[in-house]
Amino acid sequence: MLDQLNESGYKTLIAENGEVGIKRAIYAQPDLILLDIMMPGIDGFETCRQLKNNPKTCNIPIIFITALTSLPNRVQGFESGAVDYVTKPFQKEEVIARIHTHLTIQDQKKELEKLNRTKDTFFSILAHDLRGAFVPLVGSVDIIERMLLNHNDEKLQKVISRIVGSVRNINKLLENLLCWGRLQRKQLTIDPQSIDLFKLMEWLIQLYKEQARQKNISLRHSIDSDLIVWADANMTETIFRNLITNAIKFTRAGEVSIDATIESDEIVIAIKDSGVGIASDRLPGIFKPDVKSKTKGTAGEVGTGLGLILCEEFARMNGGKIHVESEIDKGTTFYVHLPHPG
Secondary structure, eight states: OHHHHHHTTOOOOOOSSHHHHHHHHHHHOOSOEEEOSSOSSSOHHHHHHHHHHSTTTTTSOEEEEESOOSHHHHHHHHHTTOSEEEESSOOHHHHHHHHHHHHHHHHHHHHHHHHHHHHHHHHHHHHHHHHHHHHHHHHHHHHHHHHTTTOOOHHHHHHHHHHHHHHHHHHHHHHHHHHHHHHHTTOOOOOEEEEEHHHHHHHHHHHHHHHHHTTTEEEEEOOOTTOEEEEEHHHHHHHHHHHHHHHHHTOSSEEEEEEEEEETTEEEEEEEEOSSOOOTTTGGGTTOTTSOOOOOOTTOOOOOSHHHHHHHHHHHHTTOEEEEEEETTTEEEEEEEEEOOO
16 A cells, blocks of 8 residues: 555655554644554544644544444544545555545645635725724714704705715624624634623614614613623624614614513513514524625615624624514514623
8 A cells, every 4th residue: 555655646654553643643744644443552543533632633634444344433433533434455546546535625625724814814904994994984974964963954964964874884884794704703702791781772872863863763772770781792782783773774764662671591682663574584584694685774775684693693602692573564673682690
């Protein structure tokens, strides 16, 4: 077999037992490992497990070549982390073909990881530059809006109002995109702490009351002043920021209300609107990233659906959950379950 490997252009390194093999794999970082099961000292199954548990060798593909042919041994081989299992006697040409196949897969995997890193770097630079451009833009439209509060030109006020709404909507989409990117790159850390729900809702109501007023929507909450949840502050804010703006977005005129109840060891917060509602056949897919949302708001607002995906993921990461009830032309209620510190 060694001669066949050498003739095929592969360089080989031999170890007489599992312990030596592990040390050499850590040092030499081979592209692939051929491993017997019956060896002196630890057997091949344990050797494979140790290699897979070591961060320096966990990504090296391992092929078992052994005389053990029973189904339980095959299953144990794959469960220990091997990518293939070849029994003796074997055809050398078949082994070479399997080695080539697994090395090709490994090369493709490395190339994909490299492309993903390049994409992530590009995404981070682009997102950073976009955010930098939007900060002064958002500030400027806020100033313009305040300056026009006492202006008598109704047509101008409507134009500026549309501009302000568009800028805020795009800024929200950008923030959600940034959160989603960090989530996919596993760059988000959870820092659970006591969060005063009353203060959070008071702040969010103030933040979005003008947006609601422009659509003739009453925005209110009835959260008790002593309600506390145990969760990450930034993630919790993102959850309710998205749900409140969505409720405003899909309501023409009416009411958006936020209420909360204590149930066992959790608090259930309900964000209810009197808006257009969600069709029953769409409800199962609203939290799935592979189901695209194309529904526009009642004032033509656009979205990507990322906000609800983030809400569901952030609730889950904080030990909670989210579900929804809706009826067409009657409205929608999102229920967010978050832990209570007790």
